Amino acid sequence: MLGIGILVALPMLGLISAILSRPADPFTGDVVSLSQLLSGSGVGTLLARSVALSACVAVGSVLCGGWLAWVEHRTRVPRWWSLLTLTPLAMPSYLVAATARSALSPGGWIGDLIGTGHMTGFGIAVLVLVVITAPLSQLIIGAALERCSAAEEEAARTLGASPLQVFIDVTLPRLRPALGFSALIALLYAISDFGAVAVLDVPVLTWRLYLAVESQDIARAAVLGAATLMATGPLFFAARWLRGSKVGGSTANSRRILPIKLATPQRIVTGCVLAAVIGLGVVIPVTTMLMWVGSGLSRGLTFVNPWGALSDTLMAAFAGATITLLLAWLPAWGIARRQKLGRPSGWLEEVVYSTSAFPGVLLALGLLLAALKLTSALPSGAYAAVLGSGVLLMLGYATRFIAEVFAPLRDAFAAIDQRQVDSARVLGADSLKRLKTVILPATAPGVAVAFVIGFNAIVKELPVTLLLGGSTGLKTLSFRVWDRYSESLWHDAGVAGLLLVALALASAVLTTRWRRHG
Amino acid sequence: MADLAPLILSKLSHTFDGTPILNGVNLRVEAGEFVALLGPSGCGKTTLLRAIAGLVTPRLGSISIDGNCVVEDGAERLPCEQRGVGLVFQEYALFPNLTVAENVGYGLSTGDTARVNGLLELVGMTELAHRMPAQLSGGQQQRVALARALAPRPALLLLDEPFANVDAALRDSLGRMLRRVVRDEGASVLMVTHDQRSALGLADRVVVLGAEPTGGEIIQDDLPAQVYRCPASKGVARLTGPCMLIEGVATGEKASTALGMIPLIDDHTGEVVVTLRPEQLRFTPAEAGTCTVEDAQFAGSVHHLRCSSPAGLLEVVVPSGEDTPSIGTVGQIEILEAAWALPVTLIERW
Numbered sequence: 001m002l003g004i005g006i007l008v009a010l011p012m013l014g015l016i017s018a019i020l021s022r023p024a025d026p027f028t029g030d031v032v033s034l035s036q037l038l039s040g041s042g043v044g045t046l047l048a049r050s051v052a053l054s055a056c057v058a059v060g061s062v063l064c065g066g067w068l069a070w071v072e073h074r075t076r077v078p079r080w081w082s083l084l085t086l087t088p089l090a091m092p093s094y095l096v097a098a099t100a101r102s103a104l105s106p107g108g109w110i111g112d113l114i115g116t117g118h119m120t121g122f123g124i125a126v127l128v129l130v131v132i133t134a135p136l137s138q139l140i141i142g143a144a145l146e147r148c149s150a151a152e153e154e155a156a157r158t159l160g161a162s163p164l165q166v167f168i169d170v171t172l173p174r175l176r177p178a179l180g181f182s183a184l185i186a187l188l189y190a191i192s193d194f195g196a197v198a199v200l201d202v203p204v205l206t207w208r209l210y211l212a213v214e215s216q217d218i219a220r221a222a223v224l225g226a227a228t229l230m231a232t233g234p235l236f237f238a239a240r241w242l243r244g245s246k247v248g249g250s251t252a253n254s255r256r257i258l259p260i261k262l263a264t265p266q267r268i269v270t271g272c273v274l275a276a277v278i279g280l281g282v283v284i285p286v287t288t289m290l291m292w293v294g295s296g297l298s299r300g301l302t303f304v305n306p307w308g309a310l311s312d313t314l315m316a317a318f319a320g321a322t323i324t325l326l327l328a329w330l331p332a333w334g335i336a337r338r339q340k341l342g343r344p345s346g347w348l349e350e351v352v353y354s355t356s357a358f359p360g361v362l363l364a365l366g367l368l369l370a371a372l373k374l375t376s377a378l379p380s381g382a383y384a385a386v387l388g389s390g391v392l393l394m395l396g397y398a399t400r401f402i403a404e405v406f407a408p409l410r411d412a413f414a415a416i417d418q419r420q421v422d423s424a425r426v427l428g429a430d431s432l433k434r435l436k437t438v439i440l441p442a443t444a445p446g447v448a449v450a451f452v453i454g455f456n457a458i459v460k461e462l463p464v465t466l467l468l469g470g471s472t473g474l475k476t477l478s479f480r481v482w483d484r485y486s487e488s489l490w491h492d493a494g495v496a497g498l499l500l501v502a503l504a505l506a507s508a509v510l511t512t513r514w515r516r517h518g
Numbered sequence: 519m520a521d522l523a524p525l526i527l528s529k530l531s532h533t534f535d536g537t538p539i540l541n542g543v544n545l546r547v548e549a550g551e552f553v554a555l556l557g558p559s560g561c562g563k564t565t566l567l568r569a570i571a572g573l574v575t576p577r578l579g580s581i582s583i584d585g586n587c588v589v590e591d592g593a594e595r596l597p598c599e600q601r602g603v604g605l606v607f608q609e610y611a612l613f614p615n616l617t618v619a620e621n622v623g624y625g626l627s628t629g630d631t632a633r634v635n636g637l638l639e640l641v642g643m644t645e646l647a648h649r650m651p652a653q654l655s656g657g658q659q660q661r662v663a664l665a666r667a668l669a670p671r672p673a674l675l676l677l678d679e680p681f682a683n684v685d686a687a688l689r690d691s692l693g694r695m696l697r698r699v700v701r702d703e704g705a706s707v708l709m710v711t712h713d714q715r716s717a718l719g720l721a722d723r724v725v726v727l728g729a730e731p732t733g734g735e736i737i738q739d740d741l742p743a744q745v746y747r748c749p750a751s752k753g754v755a756r757l758t759g760p761c762m763l764i765e766g767v768a769t770g771e772k773a774s775t776a777l778g779m780i781p782l783i784d785d786h787t788g789e790v791v792v793t794l795r796p797e798q799l800r801f802t803p804a805e806a807g808t809c810t811v812e813d814a815q816f817a818g819s820v821h822h823l824r825c826s827s828p829a830g831l832l833e834v835v836v837p838s839g840e841d842t843p844s845i846g847t848v849g850q851i852e853i854l855e856a857a858w859a860l861p862v863t864l865i866e867r868w
Contacts, residue, residue, distance in 0.1 A: 422573050423605065426601075437613065
């Protein structure tokens, strides 16, 4: 419990202390006031642009994801539909953005064909983020569509309602909470994203925050950080509030709705959405990276050995996922026990989930500032030692992903059948035997899923790795992609990106299989 | 010298979050005896069973198993895993990751395959020894759970609603198997149930736990036939089968009621409630009768008639046949044998 408290408190402490201590201007050395900072940092414009970008992404994500979910649940789709449409979930946003920028810009393999202009800025960032968040919306809205009752819709039809009227009067009210929730999730994702906006050079809060941290402009970084938190905080709590809410109780049975046949205009819309999501989310990234590698090979360029980055990635992800799992263990256990007794999970679960409100770049900043503050009384070099030790990096990973690891872990503990444990006790099994024969077999798939989710997330993670991992000497695949892409060494970025996607896809497949098994 | 009865409960009381669950329960199970603990939902039956098994520690009173005091006034003296009782859960709680044979052998410290095979044969599961629990039907799972509980040769076997999850046809065959298996194993049994048919049909003795506001307490402890014929309270009467309660005034061995004079099993004086079972009544069509058939329900070999009478609605069982009275038939209800009466002082009791 103390661990969770530290995870949440540390970045907040760093951020608040930096704002309160009114640090000096990095160029003039003068102490700057808060009003000066607010007026000089352009925080208002950045905030407005971040909100506008996120709003556009949310609308696009709900429309595309909702359409894909509707096609999946209301028509006869092939078995590979879900696998294909959900694959972009495995793609890091910076890879999708980088490959889209490269392929669609003049000189790119698609840009030359269709004659597009330079692919940077607000529009393409919205498109990239819509493609990445649409599968999330598809999952959420799909679950709500699954719960819709055939009998209710059929009753409306027999009362003379047209298909459109049925959708508006019966289906849509049932989908409303899911639509709201998926919009909020897309908003939160887009406003927190760093990779895509950085690659596509969109001046929004997270990107400018990263630049401020890199240039060691602590005052500006703290103000931008506070503004980011002000934007993500309310969205996070709204999403928590909407999570799992349903419209009324159905009096009808939950018989599946008979699949319909799509009309030609609907087929065209489906084809366009599918082309955008699969094309931009899977085909373009993989093809572009393969072309980068092929071009490097044909031009005889020297490749940096990728195995070092791969082993660093595996090491960082393994250590990070293990630490995150250990920190989530006790709260997940405690909350699962409380829920089994029919008691509310209380504040602890909210605290765990509140870590999701920190975008990666803000979290890294908070931890850096906290470390700076806490080591200020220590001999010089302590801060560098802490940063270089990797403690901050592991803390960053744990804070960033504890909520993702916590949920499957809690579900795994909740799945323990107390009657089986009691049965083993009555049959004379001591606590060790009960753990070995009843508890571990019941929880192992869930624990494994939790670990792989953490592992997968760390493999793809960028801002925390860049800001907190730089001094550790770890050069992970995401770091390699970012570093080589920034230096226009496409062939190296391609190799690292392909390895990263393979690793992410493998762990995503593993998670899905274990989930089914569990 | 310690009393070596398989189970002795003495003044057992328990509360949960301030709500009384059990109140001063005294119970004794003799060696080889099959006792059914019958009670309505929420009377504390399962809590009592879990307390005996060691999964709940009662606040007051004591539990002795095979002469060992395992808990006394809230202090646990012997933990669950050392009590040596067998427990069959309502949902069976088989270990999903172990085969049938592994489940049965779980409680055996050594890999006693002969014992496992013997029990599997006893419950008719030899052919399915290598199946996983998920591949079994409800009845088969119940057999495995029973064999697993019996494997460590417990002196006392506890059964929690063993027939709650099987259909009526299977219930009878499983019941017969249960009786045979526990007799062969020589185990004493305490079976918790709310199903009067299983309790009256299987047990040597029936103990009725009433749902009193002060917590569950034993209302009656007797032979099954006695509990059925002479219930100790209105609650027991209703719990043990269809029953009509008719108010009257007793003078010795008869009671004056709206149905006329009813002979009583025991002598009483003053206000009483007479308990009548459907099979104690006979309906005879008669034009000058005071009763009318309001509803007739076919149940195979018999018909269940519901008749309006001066004493209210009465249920009568008549053999099915061509002369079965139809709805609207007027007639007379006759009482075939002496009835059981409860003094009015016991009316308020559960």
